Amino acid sequence: xxxxxxxxxxxxxxxxxxxxxxxxxxxxxxxxxxxxxxxxxxxxxxxxxxxxxxxxxxxxxxxxxxxxxxxxxxxxxxxxxxxxxxxxxxxxxxxxxxxxxxxxxxxxxxxxxxxxxxxxxxxxxxxxxxxxxxxxxxxxxxxxxxxxxxxxxxxxxxxxxxxxxxxxxxxxxxxxxxxxxxxxxxxxxxxxxxxxxxxxxxxxxxxxxxxxxxxxxxxxxxxxxxxxxxxxxxxxxxxxxxxxxxxxxxxxxxxxxxxxxxxxxxxxxxxxxxxxxxxxxxxxxxxxxxxxxxxxxxxxxxxxxxxxxxxxxxxxxxxxxxxxxxxxxxxxxxxxxxxxxxxxxxxxxxxxxxxxxxxxxxxxxxxxxxxxxxxxxxxxxxxxxxxxxxxxxxxxxxxxxxxxxxxxxxxxxxxxxxxxxxxxxxxxxxxxxxxxxxxxxxxxxxxxxxxxxxxxxxxxxxxxxxxxxxxxxxxxxxxxxxxxxxxxxxxxxxxxxxxxxxxxxxxxxxxxxxxxxxxxxxxxxxxxxxxxxxxxxxxxxxxxxxxxxxxxxxxxxxxxxxxxxxxxxxxxxxxxxxx
Numbered sequence: 001x002x003x004x005x006x007x008x009x010x011x012x013x014x015x016x017x018x019x020x021x022x023x024x025x026x027x028x029x030x031x032x033x034x035x036x037x038x039x040x041x042x043x044x045x046x047x048x049x050x051x052x053x054x055x056x057x058x059x060x061x062x063x064x065x066x067x068x069x070x071x072x073x074x075x076x077x078x079x080x081x082x083x084x085x086x087x088x089x090x091x092x093x094x095x096x097x098x099x100x101x102x103x104x105x106x107x108x109x110x111x112x113x114x115x116x117x118x119x120x121x122x123x124x125x126x127x128x129x130x131x132x133x134x135x136x137x138x139x140x141x142x143x144x145x146x147x148x149x150x151x152x153x154x155x156x157x158x159x160x161x162x163x164x165x166x167x168x169x170x171x172x173x174x175x176x177x178x179x180x181x182x183x184x185x186x187x188x189x190x191x192x193x194x195x196x197x198x199x200x201x202x203x204x205x206x207x208x209x210x211x212x213x214x215x216x217x218x219x220x221x222x223x224x225x226x227x228x229x230x231x232x233x234x235x236x237x238x239x240x241x242x243x244x245x246x247x248x249x250x251x252x253x254x255x256x257x258x259x260x261x262x263x264x265x266x267x268x269x270x271x272x273x274x275x276x277x278x279x280x281x282x283x284x285x286x287x288x289x290x291x292x293x294x295x296x297x298x299x300x301x302x303x304x305x306x307x308x309x310x311x312x313x314x315x316x317x318x319x320x321x322x323x324x325x326x327x328x329x330x331x332x333x334x335x336x337x338x339x340x341x342x343x344x345x346x347x348x349x350x351x352x353x354x355x356x357x358x359x360x361x362x363x364x365x366x367x368x369x370x371x372x373x374x375x376x377x378x379x380x381x382x383x384x385x386x387x388x389x390x391x392x393x394x395x396x397x398x399x400x401x402x403x404x405x406x407x408x409x410x411x412x413x414x415x416x417x418x419x420x421x422x423x424x425x426x427x428x429x430x431x432x433x434x435x436x437x438x439x440x441x442x443x444x445x446x447x448x449x450x451x452x453x454x455x456x457x458x459x460x461x462x463x464x465x466x467x468x469x470x471x472x473x474x475x476x477x478x479x480x481x482x483x484x485x486x487x488x489x490x491x492x493x494x495x496x497x498x499x500x501x502x503x504x505x506x507x508x509x510x511x512x513x514x515x516x517x518x519x520x521x522x523x524x525x526x527x528x529x530x531x532x533x534x535x536x537x538x539x540x541x542x543x544x545x546x547x548x549x550x551x552x553x554x555x556x557x558x559x560x561x562x563x564x565x566x567x568x569x570x571x572x573x574x575x576x577x578x579x
Contacts, residue, residue: 215241215288327454407443433542497562
């Protein structure tokens with residue numbers, strides 16, 4: 001891209017965003033006054049307030065600035081940034097000025113900037129870069145995403161922190177003095193704290209769901225699970241395993257003297273200016289304690305039903321079931337298949353203001369406004385079944401039961417569903433048609449399942465092909481045979497895609513995930529087969545009702561649309577009855 005802009009013409013006073021948007025007709029004067037009033041109470045930036053109130057989108061704000069100042073508007077990607085320009089500013093400077101150099105010439109610098117009317121920052125940028133600045137306006141989210149990727153913590157930086165910690169431990173090569181180390185890691189500037197903070201910071205940057213700290217014979221492996229797949233982030237000295245595990249056990253309130261038994265705990269960390277709930281699990285292995293942290297960003301925006309990308313017919317079935325006053329809705333799939341996201345989206349569609357909604361969870365992953373959420377604690381007898389019985393005495397309209405783990409919990413949930421309550425819960429099964437049999441295997445009477453069950457949602461998560469580096473992909477003979485067996489031979493293979501690997505996807509070829517769903521509503525023939533205890537007939541009828549709307553068929557369609565790879569689609573399909 002060639003630089004076509006000049007610095008914006010300066011006026012005596014800095015332009016005000018609200019007046020600019022009002023003058024261009026993007027917001028009304030009344031909307032501006034509402035936003036300004038909220039800005040005074042919250043202290044947030046006006047642009048953020050306008051977006052929160054849905055008065056103006058981030059891109060419309062940036063484009064309004066572009067028109068007003070006669071400077072280009074840029075859809076920013078990391079590919080637009082040269083290596084020389086990226087190194088011209090530190091991360092701290094780039095975030096402070098909300099600006100990112102794109103390219104440098106002898107006497108000029110192209111700079112992407114969120115607020116080009118910030119004259120003080122422009123002057124400072126020109127001084128730091130030693131050049132005249134040509135500005136292009138970008139959205140704040142695009143800038144922050146680019147900064148996250150360009151200034152990601154490198155292995156060298158983590159190695160430096162690891163060496164600093166290792167130097168502190170040279171005096172105790174045989175073992176760790178718990179008392180001494182406890183005092184040491186209590187200091188804010190202790191190397192172990194810096195190392196863990198850098199690790200958590202990088203995990204949140206990378207959208208990791210889990211962090212694995214695994215002591216091995218020669219190295220301490222640190223791996224991040226991103227989009228469902230583990231990636232090796234660092235291989236450090238094995239002697240660092242003990243102080244890292246100790247520090248994490250301390251903050252999670254675990255027994256630091258016990259290293260022979262598994263332990264579970266949780267704590268809240270402040271990572272990149274946002275609270276993150278961390279569930280901690282330790283497991284003794286041959287070379288120390290393996291530690292896994294599950295990261296839950298507390299302020300994460302929860303999905304709405306319409307954003308789940310369900311097929312229209314499946315979404316319609318789910319909405320109709322949620323509109324019922326009673327019955328059981330089960331979301332099924334393996335661990336990490338997005339069941340909680342679907343359940344929370346379903347709860348978000350209910351009228352929490354006029355309905356009593358109670359959730360029974362282990363753990364409570366996200367805070368939902370207007371909903372009574374209860375955390376299970378087996379150590380004090382607060383089990384799923386015990387809390388559920390108490391919850392039913394609270395006159396609820398709807399109950400979310402985190403998981404049907406045993407016969408007692410399942411029977412209590414089913415009774416609630418047939419006595420005027422809407423019950424939502426989860427099970428671990430491969431697909432929708434096998435779900436009732438799983439409940440019957442737990443010891444629940446078939447007639448109870450037939451009376452209560454209203455809808456089953458089976459789902460998986462599949463990695464998206466990175467749109468920044470997607471390229472045509474030639475399927476293997478096995479992949480093509482599987483795809484055509486699902487959807488027929490008339491499909492064009494030119495739509496198949498794979499990611500080559502780029503800076504946006506960290507070289508993986510995948511960027512983000514999406515759900516794949518099959519939804520089975522209970523019809524009269526299905527209810528009759530269940531009530532008669534005829535599992536075989538139920539499965540036959542269920543698969544006939546689903547037709548070409550199974551998990552495998554949907555995965556195959558996504559592959560032909562270039563959204564997922566053929567290999568990932570096939571991986572989902574072969575794990576289901578239809579695969």
